[in-house]
Amino acid sequence: MSQLCSVFALIKAAELFAVIISPSQFDVSTITLLQEYTSERSVILDSLSSLINTERIKKHVLDKLLSWDSVYFFKLTFDGIAFEHEWVFGPLLWRLLGVLMKLFSNNIYDALIVSMIINNICHFLSCVLLRKLTLLIFGPRFKSKKLVSTFANTCSLLCAIQPSGIFSTVGYSESVSQLFCYLGLYYRAYALTNNVRQHRKQYLLSGICFSIAFGYRSNCLLYGILYLYDLFNAIKHRTFVSMLMPLISGLLLFASLYISVALPYLRYCPERGEWCHSITKSLVTYAQSYYWNVGFLKYFTLGNIPLFLIAMPQLLVLILSLIRFKACKKIRGEWLVCFVYTFLQFTTMHVQIVNRVSTCTFLHIWFLSSLLYQDASNGNANANKKKQNFLFSQRFAHWMILFWMVWVIVQAGLYAVFLPPA
Template sequence: MMSWDSVYILKLSMEGITYEHEWVFAPLLWRFMYKLRVLINTIFQYEMNVYDITLCYFIINCVLLYQICQISKKIVELIIRNDYLKDVSIDSNTINLFTYLRPIGVISLICYSETPAQFFTFYGVYLHLSSFTKSKTFINSKVKYLLSGVMFSVAFGIRSNCLLMGILYLNDLFTLSRKRDKLLSLFTGGILFLSFIYLTYLPYFLYCPERGEWCNSTTKSLVSYLQVTRWNNGFLNYFTLNNIPNFIISLPTVLFIALMNVTLWNVKSVRGLVYISWVYLFTQVFFMNIQIITRVSSFLPITIIALSLGVYECEMKENKLVRVLNDSKFISIYLFGTFIWNFIQPMLFGAFLPPA
């Protein structure tokens, strides 16, 4: 990743699109940096080189990681207020530890889409959670609710897997009691859906039908066509003997996310997030390249929420989560294992080995 996809993002940030396949990844991210580069050149008469762009991405990711910590803290406090009926202030150091020590590791700082997508997703989750009453039966702030859809749309423009956040609005459609709230969930989810339509079919309008090949596919989507024909995505396509090492590397992350989903099932505020996490996990394991789960899963706040609530329950002697997270030893083992992984991961990348 540090050697491969960073080059891709840097090239686009410097030169823009040359070949049609370059429409596939992070369309909003590199366009932002490209426009910033042009703006700086116009105002200051300074031509940013590749090292300047790399430094900008690094600084932006550092700032966003700090903001993600602050947002995560607010998310956890909202959940405790709504589901545990207590107003508490979570220790920032606890949240910071769970945010920084994750399987994504060093990738969170390089020139790629994971950290910006994570920021907008987490911000959208916070706006979504804070828009409800404590009982989560009514929408209390329509502005925050609508803005959550905007945040998820931006996240989708950076990473396509963030489209799954639309499941939140489907969940709201079936759980909210007032008709006007149901209509608002449809409208807000529609913002994300329109973003999907626009970004999916814009390349089609530019290249098709003269281009042929992917233009003639069923979905008319360049992204889905490349996933099937170039990355071998598809149901059980990755279940081959040569991919056993990739499954072994990914297994701890898969099992941990599954455990966190089970853990949070009874926490009403995050039921929609659990649905998203299960759908993502199923798709990643059975349809996609399994090894990328160590980085792509970072857009989900599930693990940070579950671990933080586990610490809270240990201190408050609550018992809403499954028992394993009420044991501080489990949390310590997770942190130690992730710490070791964060050293192994860059060495694998440096040797052009998975996870990629």
């Protein structure tokens, strides 16, 4: 735990240093936002004014962290939804902040500080939870208890330096959605490992966790694939209890999707037209396509080649992790989720966000850790052959980890001056 705390603190300090030394933003949206939401005093900063120079903290740190989508999140925190495209953003993050802010402040600096506290706690807990999940799933596959502990600890350290970087630190939804995804994965794995009949509550809790994660990031809906996979296995083995659990848990996630579609539909339709008459009736799908050009192969343009190059290292790790764990039946459901996500990330989403959105999965972390400890996974019959391949070697893992460490610092600097990728 002490090693994790040290690495976690060093990564966050490196990100903060990159923000401090970066020049001021050239975009005016943050300045406009600050002028509107700083009329009231900052409760947190004013209480610290006798200890630190809060004006310098604002100028060199906090002002720069109000960037990209966080501008939307904090506007929604204080004002709620005013425009159609704002429905694209997961509702739980800004609503949670809105509730907290009503308790003590209407100042945007306080909202930013509170969101950073929440996100950093969630990021750290995700690192701890990934260790527990790794021990739960891979523990029986290791011959040595010391090796399994080392492997799990390495996974938690890699989670701390994951390429989401600054987005797991500031007012974004990556950290919270990651935590609830890992919680859902842990509860499901615990129930399946210890017999679903005896641990129905844990299995149902997984559905609740994924539903909450979906409220923070829509791509977490992909974890519904787990319940389809479990349902298929239950039907195959004709076990009623095993059929009932994935049905109920999957319906919880489906109910979250239905609510997210129904609320804007009831507010705007049928007068709005366009997406109101579409097959899906989804404003989110329409807004992403209309305002952000999200869609199958829409991102494949010459102008986006630099963004594909930025995303390529992480995409490569995701693809290699799919190859590595393809034959591991114990995590077949998780593998399917990662497969569908990787396919959609490459073909449909804005490709550069893979560095931060891939936090909802974990196979790539297992993959790099398994390269460092080659005995970590025996699920692939061709493991010995792949040891000779650079892409499946310790050297490759070292290079990727080095890239992650450099990237999170560079990314923090780019974010602070309002430059892509975001």
